[in-house]
Amino acid sequence: MADKPSVSPCDWISVGESGIVRAVVCTVYQDSTIGDCEVVYLDERDRAINENVRWVGTYWEFDKRGSDYGGYADNYSRLQEYVGILRAASDRKRGLRTKKNPLKSGRTWRRNSRR
Secondary structure, X not given: OOOOOOOOOOOXXXXXXXXXXXXXXXXXXXXXXXXXXXXXXXXXXXXEEEEEEEEOOOOEEEOOOOOOOOEEHHHOHHHHHHHHHHHHHHHHHHOOOOOOOOOOOOOOOOOOOOO
């Protein structure tokens, strides 16, 4: 069993045994029964979701022990900084223009295309 990694707000972590969900840490709890930290991530419909996670020895997993399994992070002003980090990274990955990345136009060019 590996020691729990040290995390801080704004850090990126991978959630799930396969690590397929990339998330931004929002809040780190000390000795909590609701999880080790709160994260935001984008679901399959590109919605920002906030949820608690816990370290289970070798990976982070979503903590389903409480009654609240998360919500829409866009609805919480306290999470806007973290949602911004998440969306900026997602936009860069897709090559979209953002305020922080104005040189990306999002255009795709076809080789040998006729106009």
